[in-house]
Amino acid sequence: MRNKKTVEKHPIHVKSGDKVVITSGKDKGKVSSVKKVITSENKVIVEGANIVTKAQKAQGGNQGGLIKTEAAMDSSKVMLYCSACEKATRIKYDVIDNKKVRVCKKCGERID
Numbered sequence: 719m720r721n722k723k724t725v726e727k728h729p730i731h732v733k734s735g736d737k738v739v740i741t742s743g744k745d746k747g748k749v750s751s752v753k754k755v756i757t758s759e760n761k762v763i764v765e766g767a768n769i770v771t772k773a774q775k776a777q778g779g780n781q782g783g784l785i786k787t788e789a790a791m792d793s794s795k796v797m798l799y800c801s802a803c804e805k806a807t808r809i810k811y812d813v814i815d816n817k818k819v820r821v822c823k824k825c826g827e828r829i830d
């Protein structure tokens with residue numbers, strides 16, 4: 719178990735499974751899903767984006783070699799994608815059935 723930091727970090731605006739648009743870098747404009755959120759580093763891993771080649775050691779029955787994998791990227795480089803607007807959007811919070819949910823700021827489509 720890691721100790722919780724006393725400094726409150728700004729929460730990442732996306733979570734695992736969210737559809738996002740990449741707003742900068744070589745994958746700019748790409749729409750994909752968030753595979754993983756690394757809160758402690760304020761980074762996200764997006765499926766098929768920011769691909770890097772890594773050397774992998776032989777392990778079990780697998781041969782070692784070069785593998786392509788997604789590298790984490792700064793969470794500021796992705797924006798939530800609204801499937802109703804068909805573009806990147808900003809979100810706002812709404813309360814539905816006493817639950818805080820994220821909705822598209824433009825069209826009101828529920829994201830959660």
Ligand SMILES: [Zn+2]
Nearest residue numbers: 800803822825
């Ligand atoms: Zn929308």
